[in-house]
């Protein structure tokens with residue numbers, strides 16, 4: 001469990017200045033405690049909402065993204081409260097599982113955080129992050145990202161890479177009824193978000209259509225360095241997969 005936020009982490013959000021975190025703040029200990037309370041409430045909300053997920057988007061995914069985002073945030077500008085809350089809530093209602101509503105996650109996050117008593121500025125900022133972090137297709141135009149979204153997006157993408165990324169890929173593919181692999185199904189490099197989200201391929205193709213592209217699309221130096229290692233592990237896995245497929249080992 002995290003310790004209470006320091007004054008520096010809670011430095012006043014208006015007007016927004018991404019370099020302000022790490023300087024002497026003015027919020028009181030009771031404000032820090034109430035912010036910590038909102039974090040606890042958010043953890044519980046995410047846990048309750050996502051505890052039955054078996055697609056790799058369960059609450060442990062949200063918690064890993066939170067931990068990864070806070071790690072990246074040690075060397076990047078951004079409001080750490082916004083980063084933590086947005087990371088926890090980023091998949092609270094994913095369009096892939098809610099009938100295709102790309103904005104529902106943001107609406108759910110806004111309703112929850114407003115009810116929890118978070119200030120309006122941070123609510124808006126969290127909603128902005130939740131609405132913009134998703135992958136949109138190999139050749140599709142990316143969203144403009146605020147500084148906190150760059151960090152959360154990197155942490156989310158890291159959880160799609162490496163050993164955990166491999167496990168999540170096959171869990172999601174199974175949930176969607178996709179074959180593990182079919183050599184007759186070609187890899188598709190999607191040119192729009194519509195094309196990407198409606199595509200039904202194979203789990204192994206998903207590596208080439210998305211996962212192996214992510215290391216080139218990281219926003220931060222820390223994310224980039226971690227993505228390189230996880231990418232390498234996935235490449236080794238795929239080489240082995242294709243060799244076993246041919247019965248050669």
Ligand SMILES: [Fe+2]
Pocket residue numbers: 061065090091156
């Ligand atoms: Fe995610």
